Amino acid sequence: MDPRFLWLFAGVGGILLVASIIGAILSRTVKSEGGRETVRNLNERVRAWWVMVAIFGIAFVFGKVVTLVLFGLTSFYCLREFISLTPTRPADHGALAIAFYIFLPLQYYLIGIDWLALFSIAIPVYAFLLLPVAAAVRGETADFLMRTAKIQWALMLTVYCISHAPALLILNIPGYEGQNFLLLFFLVTVVQLSDVLQYVFGKLFGRHKVAPRVSPAKTWEGLIGGGLSAIAVGAGLWWITPFTPLEAAGMAAAIVIAGFCGGIVLSAVKRSLGAKDWGTMIEGHGGALDRMDSVSFAAPLFFHLCNYFFAA
Amino acid sequence: MIRLLLFAATRFLVGGHPRWQGSEPTSRQRIYFANHGSHLDTVLLWSALPPDLRETTHPVAAADYWGRNALARFVSTHVLNAVLLQRRPKKGEDPLRPLRDILDSGESLIIFPEGTRGDEPLPRGFKGGLHHLARDYPRAELIPVYLENLSRAWPKGTLIPVPISCSVRFGPPLPFAPDEAKPAFLDRARQAVVALA
Numbered sequence: 360m361d362p363r364f365l366w367l368f369a370g371v372g373g374i375l376l377v378a379s380i381i382g383a384i385l386s387r388t389v390k391s392e393g394g395r396e397t398v399r400n401l402n403e404r405v406r407a408w409w410v411m412v413a414i415f416g417i418a419f420v421f422g423k424v425v426t427l428v429l430f431g432l433t434s435f436y437c438l439r440e441f442i443s444l445t446p447t448r449p450a451d452h453g454a455l456a457i458a459f460y461i462f463l464p465l466q467y468y469l470i471g472i473d474w475l476a477l478f479s480i481a482i483p484v485y486a487f488l489l490l491p492v493a494a495a496v497r498g499e500t501a502d503f504l505m506r507t508a509k510i511q512w513a514l515m516l517t518v519y520c521i522s523h524a525p526a527l528l529i530l531n532i533p534g535y536e537g538q539n540f541l542l543l544f545f546l547v548t549v550v551q552l553s554d555v556l557q558y559v560f561g562k563l564f565g566r567h568k569v570a571p572r573v574s575p576a577k578t579w580e581g582l583i584g585g586g587l588s589a590i591a592v593g594a595g596l597w598w599i600t601p602f603t604p605l606e607a608a609g610m611a612a613a614i615v616i617a618g619f620c621g622g623i624v625l626s627a628v629k630r631s632l633g634a635k636d637w638g639t640m641i642e643g644h645g646g647a648l649d650r651m652d653s654v655s656f657a658a659p660l661f662f663h664l665c666n667y668f669f670a671a
Numbered sequence: 672m673i674r675l676l677l678f679a680a681t682r683f684l685v686g687g688h689p690r691w692q693g694s695e696p697t698s699r700q701r702i703y704f705a706n707h708g709s710h711l712d713t714v715l716l717w718s719a720l721p722p723d724l725r726e727t728t729h730p731v732a733a734a735d736y737w738g739r740n741a742l743a744r745f746v747s748t749h750v751l752n753a754v755l756l757q758r759r760p761k762k763g764e765d766p767l768r769p770l771r772d773i774l775d776s777g778e779s780l781i782i783f784p785e786g787t788r789g790d791e792p793l794p795r796g797f798k799g800g801l802h803h804l805a806r807d808y809p810r811a812e813l814i815p816v817y818l819e820n821l822s823r824a825w826p827k828g829t830l831i832p833v834p835i836s837c838s839v840r841f842g843p844p845l846p847f848a849p850d851e852a853k854p855a856f857l858d859r860a861r862q863a864v865v866a867l868a
Contacts, residue, residue: 435834438834439686439834439835439836440836442833442834442835443820443835443836447823447835449790449822449823449826449827449828449829452826452829452833453829455833455835456829456831456833459833459834460831
């Protein structure tokens with residue numbers, strides 16, 4: 360086994376342990392109403408991180424197929440959340456069934472058999488053309504364009520975009536064979552760290568809001584402070600990637616910016632559907648898409664940058 | 672075993688989180704009445720109850736559908752603990768007899784008073800059976816239930832359900848007044864379900 364994996368997991372586990380201890384202390388000491396809310400939110404994020412690290416550990420130990428199944432399930436839950444909040448009609452049933460039962464598994468299956476060309480076009484070309492056909496043959500024309508667009512968006516964001524994260528495993532990078540799992544680790548670490556650090560910096564120093572109507576928690580101070588810290592951590596992880604430290608910093612910057620954009624775009628989509636959390640269907644739980652919003656934008660960009668500059 | 676698999680598959684596809692809004696799960700005798708939009712309604716509502724209540728709560732299912740062959744009959748009566756109701760009874764026969772037997776034994780019922788699945792999220796007019804049972808069993812609490820999103824997850828006339836999160840909302844008990852006219856009561860019962868939507 361590559362000893363770097365053990366170091367990485369030990370490092371992440373250590374950081375999370377410290378975060379959990381701080382969270383536990385804060386939840387006992389903080390008394391103000393707003394402060395308690397923040398601490399509760401922070402602890403929820405830390406718990407979500409533990410789950411993600413555990414899933415990563417399992418995926419790493421059992422290899423590519425398990426990784427694909429886990430990301431497939433993530434896409435499934437995100438798509439379910441998206442569709443649940445979208446007011447679909449009975450006439451959309453056929454299109455939804457095709458999205459869930461054909462294109463979602465197909466997308467991950469194509470990664471499994473290394474068919475990169477079809478993986479890139481299955482949803483943007485074939486699903487794009489087939490889904491409106493399935494809806495049109497039902498004969499319901501009211502809001503047709505809107506309904507088709509909603510399902511198409513849902514499939515693009517939750518399946519196509521997210522599937523680019525595990526697709527990193529099949530990139531052929533000369534001199535980096537057998538280590539692609541670390542690229543996935545790099546992507547997820549930078550994205551999630553950037554989310555958390557932006558939140559922390561925003562809470563500590565946030566004054567100027569980036570898009571107050573779309574995402575009131577996002578501030579320039581948070582974006583710059585959290586983003587720069589995440590880029591610094593990404594650059595510090597250059598030794599697990601095929602990049603030089605400078606290239607690693609550039610990649611991390613691209614991931615941070617794309618992740619930020621994913622956060623505000625999905626927040627806008629969510630609000631246009633009339634919800635605050637993707638997971639409002641189940642009280643007391645955040646949605647899966649609330650944690651994957653930044654990944655859905657960062658993964659395709661990072662995948663294509665790696666593919667263009669580093670893959671054979 | 673079959674029950675657990677059925678529950679797991681249902682949870683995976685449509686969730687079905689229970690929300691008690693105005694009533695709490697208790698073991699006293701109840702008649703739960705809900706809107707009806709899909710074949711999953713029965714499974715979902717019943718699995719939303721705590722396990723100990725499931726044993727003494729019987730969904731009412733249409734005999735022409737759930738009793739049409741040995742498998743459907745096995746699933747409905749053994750797995751789901753259901754009682755079968757003849758939608759078109761023979762002359763002189765009381766169609767509510769199997770339901771009365773359950774209530775006489777002190778156990779609870781789940782009924783879908785629309786009689787058949789609807790196409791819309793909100794329920795249509797209720798049939799009279801609910802009124803007869805409410806009148807004859809005043810000790811049973813009447814609990815309105817709204818099944819959210821199920822008519823979207825598995826609309827009438829389609830082969831398979833699609834994954835859409837659904838929730839099961841239990842409302843406050845509906846009072847019964849013996850002097851109230853039947854149509855007025857049925858309309859009030861329907862409104863109690865609509866109010867949870």
